[in-house]
Amino acid sequence: MADTATDPRPVCVLGVGLIGGSLLRALGPGGAFGWNRSATTARAATADGADVSTDLPAVLHRAAESDALVVVAVPLPALGAVLDAVAGHAPGVALTDVVSVKAPVLAAVRARGLGARFVGGHPMAGTADSGWAATDPELFRGATWLVAADDDADPDTWARVAGLAGRCGSRVVAAASPEHDAAVARISHLPHVLAEALAVSGAAGGALALALAAGSFRDGTRVAGTAPDLVRAICEPNRDALLPVLEECLLLLTAARDSLRDDDELGALVDGGHLARAAYEASAAGTAEPVVVVPGTPGWLETARGAGAEGRAVRLG
Amino acid sequence: MADTATDPRPVCVLGVGLIGGSLLRALGPGGAFGWNRSATTARAATADGADVSTDLPAVLHRAAESDALVVVAVPLPALGAVLDAVAGHAPGVALTDVVSVKAPVLAAVRARGLGARFVGGHPMAGTADSGWAATDPELFRGATWLVAADDDADPDTWARVAGLAGRCGSRVVAAASPEHDAAVARISHLPHVLAEALAVSGAAGGALALALAAGSFRDGTRVAGTAPDLVRAICEPNRDALLPVLEECLLLLTAARDSLRDDDELGALVDGGHLARAAYEASAAGTAEPVVVVPGTPGWLETARGAGAEGRAVRLG
Numbered sequence: 006m007a008d009t010a011t012d013p014r015p016v017c018v019l020g021v022g023l024i025g026g027s028l029l030r031a032l033g034p035g036g037a038f039g040w041n042r043s044a045t046t047a048r049a050a051t052a053d054g055a056d057v058s059t060d061l062p063a064v065l066h067r068a069a070e071s072d073a074l075v076v077v078a079v080p081l082p083a084l085g086a087v088l089d090a091v092a093g094h095a096p097g098v099a100l101t102d103v104v105s106v107k108a109p110v111l112a113a114v115r116a117r118g119l120g121a122r123f124v125g126g127h128p129m130a131g132t133a134d135s136g137w138a139a140t141d142p143e144l145f146r147g148a149t150w151l152v153a154a155d156d157d158a159d160p161d162t163w164a165r166v167a168g169l170a171g172r173c174g175s176r177v178v179a180a181a182s183p184e185h186d187a188a189v190a191r192i193s194h195l196p197h198v199l200a201e202a203l204a205v206s207g208a209a210g211g212a213l214a215l216a217l218a219a220g221s222f223r224d225g226t227r228v229a230g231t232a233p234d235l236v237r238a239i240c241e242p243n244r245d246a247l248l249p250v251l252e253e254c255l256l257l258l259t260a261a262r263d264s265l266r267d268d269d270e271l272g273a274l275v276d277g278g279h280l281a282r283a284a285y286e287a288s289a290a291g292t293a294e295p296v297v298v299v300p301g302t303p304g305w306l307e308t309a310r311g312a313g314a315e316g317r318a319v320r321l322g
Numbered sequence: 323m324a325d326t327a328t329d330p331r332p333v334c335v336l337g338v339g340l341i342g343g344s345l346l347r348a349l350g351p352g353g354a355f356g357w358n359r360s361a362t363t364a365r366a367a368t369a370d371g372a373d374v375s376t377d378l379p380a381v382l383h384r385a386a387e388s389d390a391l392v393v394v395a396v397p398l399p400a401l402g403a404v405l406d407a408v409a410g411h412a413p414g415v416a417l418t419d420v421v422s423v424k425a426p427v428l429a430a431v432r433a434r435g436l437g438a439r440f441v442g443g444h445p446m447a448g449t450a451d452s453g454w455a456a457t458d459p460e461l462f463r464g465a466t467w468l469v470a471a472d473d474d475a476d477p478d479t480w481a482r483v484a485g486l487a488g489r490c491g492s493r494v495v496a497a498a499s500p501e502h503d504a505a506v507a508r509i510s511h512l513p514h515v516l517a518e519a520l521a522v523s524g525a526a527g528g529a530l531a532l533a534l535a536a537g538s539f540r541d542g543t544r545v546a547g548t549a550p551d552l553v554r555a556i557c558e559p560n561r562d563a564l565l566p567v568l569e570e571c572l573l574l575l576t577a578a579r580d581s582l583r584d585d586d587e588l589g590a591l592v593d594g595g596h597l598a599r600a601a602y603e604a605s606a607a608g609t610a611e612p613v614v615v616v617p618g619t620p621g622w623l624e625t626a627r628g629a630g631a632e633g634r635a636v637r638l639g
Contacts, residue, residue, distance in 0.1 A: 129536040149534055178533050188531040192524045196538035198588065199516050201595025202574045206567060207509045208598035212633030214505040215605035216495050217466055219446040221513035222602070224541040229599035233592045244586050250523060251579045255572065257519045262568045269561050271515065275550045278518025281525035282546035285539070288532035316529030 025078025026140035065094035107182035125153035146174030160301030179309035342395025343457035382411035424499035442470035463491030477618030496626035
């Protein structure tokens with residue numbers, strides 16, 4: 006297993022938008038290089054001191070020769086084409102990604118025979134902005150970085166991905182890909198859908214309603230400022246997990262509506278929401294020690310997933 | 323009409339919780355005094371230099387003698403008892419309030435024969451905290467303060483309420499009470515309901531979901547941290563305005579659910595939400611000059627309400 010603190014193998018980032026570009030900047034030019042389709046972006050990144058090319062085959066050959074950890078950081082619609090190139094030019098590389106769903110990415114990777122050295126990832130960080138200009142080397146500091154703990158995960162690659170997250174200042178939480186997708190439907194994709202609905206409902210009140218809007222509306226609609234194409238690219242590929250969560254939320258809201266209509270009160274939702282927010286605040290303040298995981302030792306995947314199910318981080322032992 | 327900058331008449335605040343207490347502190351002890359039911363709170367306020375008594379009849383007699391502007395700053399459930407006391411001890415005073423709904427307050431005031439010198443108000447400011455300990459003399463700075471422009475509003479009292487808002491650093495927006503209630507159902511009460519539902523939906527994902535939660539969940543659930551009794555006291559009295567807004571939001575979410583289920587996409591909601599958030603941001607950045615209103619001159623109420631309907635502030639001329 007790699008000693009991640011001294012691992013001399015570089016990181017290769019494919020796509021230097023907000024997440025990929027911030028990752029490249031967090032690692033610095035010495036140990037990381039990248040590719041981007043847009044020459045304008047590649048030039049901007051190069052001008053800022055990053056090692057970024059627009060020649061994908063050349064970048065992939067360099068990754069294969071240096072046994073780089075390749076990080077796929079393109080939006081999901083571009084994933085297939087990039088994975089095709091990896092399969093064609095560097096089929097044996099260690100591979101991870103930063104896409105916001107994990108099961109569809111895992112399926113796409115396996116369909117191209119790239120599964121043996123693939124471990125999915127998802128840094129839970131971002132802003133409503135996008136592109137190289139929005140990148141920030143500190144974007145991942147203090148964030149949670151999901152490292153997928155799927156059956157048959159390669160221990161060496163898993164350690165490298167977890168080590169990468171640690172180098173960027175993130176805490177590592179482990180879960181199987183479908184568990185991740187079910188969780189983010191609740192805490193990332195549903196918030197997007199509700200924010201859009203709140204924004205529409207508020208603006209339907211016209212200029213007076215918007216002039217009276219204060220903190221609750223501002224915060225509740227913040228992520229509706231995200232570019233629509235990005236919202237769709239984040240939420241729609243997780244349809245199978247998002248649909249039942251959206252159904253569940255509709256039931257909660259319908260019950261509150263019925264209670265308000267029939268009994269003049271919002272009912273159980275108010276106390277339930279307050280308790281739930283308190284549980285989140287306690288979780289966010291989480292002081293539990295990380296669980297030590299030694300990739301490759303017996304039961305390591307179960308240990309990692311068990312920690313994630315309890316909301317606890319893991320650290321490499 | 324009063325020249326509010328030099329108006330020597332004091333302000334009397336009934337109830338020194340978050341809003342009333344912050345108002346008392348914003349005005350300073352020279353020109354304002356108050357009442358609070360809880361002796362503990364009154365002692366805390368007095369220790370901080372405020373002029374607060376627990377003797378409601380005495381405070382109301384002092385208000386009547388000094389022609390104070392009486393600000394009712396108790397939660398809606400306590401409103402009736404306080405208005406009864408005003409009717410009994412100081413029926414002729416100039417009266418306003420800071421309660422989060424306006425039509426029910428107006429009805430309660432008129433039912434007690436106190437309408438002639440009443441002008442409702444609602445500073446759009448607050449936090450998830452409450453009580454004297456949470457008060458802040460700067461709470462209203464930069465906030466919007468709704469001043470009710472109902473038919474037959476007394477021009478002198480209207481100018482005093484608008485002047486009070488200005489002294490606290492707020493911008494004044496005018497609307498008739500029912501228009502205010504319809505607007506806040508959209509931009510204040512619906513955000514509370516959606517935040518509660520999002521919090522419940524997220525926590526239903528267990529510890530893993532809460533551990534992965536980042537900015538969108540944190541901001542989208544912030545107001546679910548408000549005390550449940552306060553949420554109910556804010557939202558439920560506005561039932562008649564909130565119910566159709568909640569229905570409308572349910573239709574938006576149901577359409578998105580249907581589209582996701584049948585066509586694998588979220589549909590019109592995403593673009594609509596983004597446009598709506600952009601409209602809000604443009605409104606919040608609002609650079610339009612305030613409309614000058616001279617209370618008591620012909621058409622002044624229509625001018626004030628017209629400005630509010632356009633999302634524009636007013637200033638006293």
